[in-house]
Each structure stands twice: as C-alpha cells, then as structure tokens.
Amino acid sequence: MSNKTSIEGLSALLHTLMLIPQHRWVTVRELQQLLALVNIHRTSRSIKRYLDEIIIEVFNVECNSTSMPHVYRKTSEQLLKLSKQEMLHWQLTTKYLQPIIPEALNYNLGDSLNINNPLIYNGLSHSKEQQWLHKVHVKLPTIQEWSDEQRQILDALHTALLDSRMLKISSQSLQQNQIFIEPLGLSMQSDVILLLFRLPDQHSIHTIALPLIDKAFVSTFSFTYPSDFNIELFIRNYEELVHPKLRKVNL
Template identity: 70%
Template sequence: MSNKTSIEGLSALLHTLMLIPQHRWITVRELQQQLALIDIHRTTRSIKRYLDEVIVEVFNVECDSMSMPHVYRKTSEQLLKLNKQEMLYWQLTNKYLQPLIPDALNYGQGRSSERDNLLQDKASAISKEQLWLSKVHLNLPNTRSWSNKQQQILGSVHEALLNNRMLKVSSQALQQEQTFIEPLGLSVQCDALLLLFRLSDQHPIHTVALPLIDEASVSTFSFTYPSDFNVEQFMLDLEEAGYPEFHSPMRRVNP
C-alpha cells in the first residue's frame, strides 16, 4: 500500500469518527453522504469496515446491531476508550472527588461554551490543572510508605475482594492465628485502611486496621458475597450509630 493510499485511508477513517454524533444514532449511508460533502468518497462497505474493525473497537463509539441497518453513536466525550485501570481512576474520581474539582477544570460537566474556551487554549488549561493540583491536599493513608510485608497483605486483600475469595489471616492484636475470614470491603479513613470482614458462616461484621494484620494469604476457597451488603452505606450507618472511632484493633458490629 502506498503512503498516499495509507494517508487517505487514515484521513477517511478519522473523518468518519469525527462525523459520528454523540446524542443520536447515524447510519452508514448517512455517513457516506456526509463524507462526500467534504470530498471523501467511500463505499458503504468500506465505511462499515472502518466502523466495525477499528472505530468501535478503539474509540468510545457503540453500534446498535439490533437495528437494520446498523446505527452508530459516540458514547462519551472522551475520545479513546479507557483501559480497566484508567476506568477505575475515573470512577473513583467521579464518586469521591467530583465536588472538589473546579467547574472551570471539569470538562465533562461544564457548559459547552466553557469547554470550547478551554480547548482553544489547551496549553494554558493544562498549566492551570497542574497548578490547581499543587493547591489541594487530601489526607489519605500513604500506602507507598508501607513495608513490603504490609504491601503484600494489602495485595492479598485486594485479590480476595476482587475474586470473592476467603483470606487466611494471622494477627497478634486480634489474637487470631491462621483464621479464615470473608473479606467484605475496604474503608479508606483519613489515617487508616479498614478491612470489613466476617468470620466464616457468622453474621456479625468486624472492622480492623490493615497494619494490625501480621499475615494474610488468599485462600483457594470462595464464598458467596452478601447481595444485600453495601460497604458505603454500612460505614455511614456505623457513623450515625455513634461509632466514630475506627482505631480499635477490632470492632464487632451487627448490621
């Protein structure tokens, strides 16, 4: 394939992406007509190949394959699809840090005129973001300063939570040795990470600060996560019930 052909093909693909609307569906035939208006002439088969083999796979564009003919639309103002790690960062930011972000820096929530003004001066916007970050302090546990053993314990907790696996833990503070527990969640406090758990086949829920766990390993045994349990609501109820002190070695709570 010649460079000329490659560049023309890339141009056609990117213009196709640009013409896909965000708030309504569009057909391949409509895209073909709009491309022709800017002197890009492609068959509907070629355009559909751009869409199905590249655009839907790489960008935030969805296809309604139940419609005949198929229709397409953008699903986000974010151009590229986020990987799993980036999606977690994005969701955590939206869930917990959204109120802290100034409207002027919030591209996704600001008015379109504000976003346009910011995008016109991208370099300035990036500089403002960096300066803004230096003016905000969050008092969260700094796990980077933890020992390798504590990091390993945190990794085991994450793996067990992710896969609904039981943990085998030992803790002198809890007077427990190689005890199997069912991890239910993590609560991030201003100076601690709390593990919410229950002993196998027991209803009461306990909380313990992670540094008080001496050893933790992921078991091969899985458990059924309680479908009616919500970590965030549980912690809110706990605070309202008058249990603000989360620094005791282990607290037993009946939900």
C-alpha cells in the first residue's frame, strides 16, 4: 500500500474526494468500488483513514457516524472549508450586500468581492465584474483613525457580545462612572457604531454611540441574553422613530 504522503497516495486521496457525491450519502465500500474503476485499489481501512483523518478535517465533507456503516457526503459546492474569519466575512456579505448584487454576479459573489486577494484581484482587473465594483459605494463607519483607547473599547464590546458577559463602562455623556450593563448588540450606521444595551434587571433597551464611551471592561459576570430580542427589528423600529419617512420624489 502506498504511503498517503506519496504521489500515489495523494492521487488516491483526491480521487476519493472527487467521488464523494454532493446530494446523497456514500459508504466506504461504494467509494472502494468507484476507485477500482479508475484503477486505484485501496483497502476499506485505507479509504476510511483518508476520509476521517484528512478529508473531513480539510474539506466540506460530513460523516453520519450514527449509520452503520458510516456514510459520507459533500456539504457545499465550496471545495475547501472556510476558516472562521472567512465564514464570518462570507455571511456578512451574504446578509447585507447580496441584495444589491446583480443576479448575474451572485454565482461568484465571494470571488468577485475578495479584492484583497492579489490573485483574484488581478484576474478581475479588466473584467466587467471589477468595473462593476467601482460603480458601487457602501458607506460604513471606519476605525482607521481611532485611538488605541477607542479600539480597546470596541474589542471589549466584541468580547462581551461573543461570551454574553456584562460590561463595566464609564461615560461622561451618561453621567455614569463604572456602571454595569448587559450588551445586546452593535449597529453599524453610516457614520457611527451604536451599542445596544440594557441595565441589569430592567427591560428597557438603550443605545449609545461608541465615541461617547470613555472606558469599557469585560466583567467576569455573565448574563442571559434575551431570547426574544431581535436586533434587526429593533433597529428598524428605532430608525422609524428617529428619522422621518422620506417622501416619494417624482423625477
């Protein structure tokens, strides 16, 4: 049997990956038979090792271990798994930007927007997709010129939101020094980032712009995030109260 790090082993591994279907489950035995058709002969034990030790860890392939024998299938059209950071970028893009993406570009949304990748950027530099990017403007608050203290505050807010921890903040604007709050979310407005929060044992939800927070520290105390709170719905209602509805303009 060839070592899995050899050319023969790598070929067997990649063929195994290629033969895993997208929309149905497949057993190790079936993969063994399919590999034999392309003159790749491996024991079921070797194929299972490819699957469990490499393919599942690196690629978007899942295993149903409750089935006997175990079965496998691809879970995405994406060949490689995305990192947590890449997945977060993808989900944010899909959630907020996809509605403005032309239908003709939706099939290649990730590649088209990943202009930080020099290979992809160069490949699109003279394409109509790249030209389209230069015709769209999205205004979001920037933290490039923030001080170290402001960045520390933002990092503390993110940590508290991720772990459902209480925050201890100080704000001259609120005339409060070291008050404990329960952070509920961040809203990225066109010119400012808002923190949504409530005070312990209270149901009222408040907002404060991040520049108005002087200090923020993550508490060791956790809190139960309200299961009935929907930040999208809250912001929509909040904007309707703060901003009058625009009148229709006839051109």
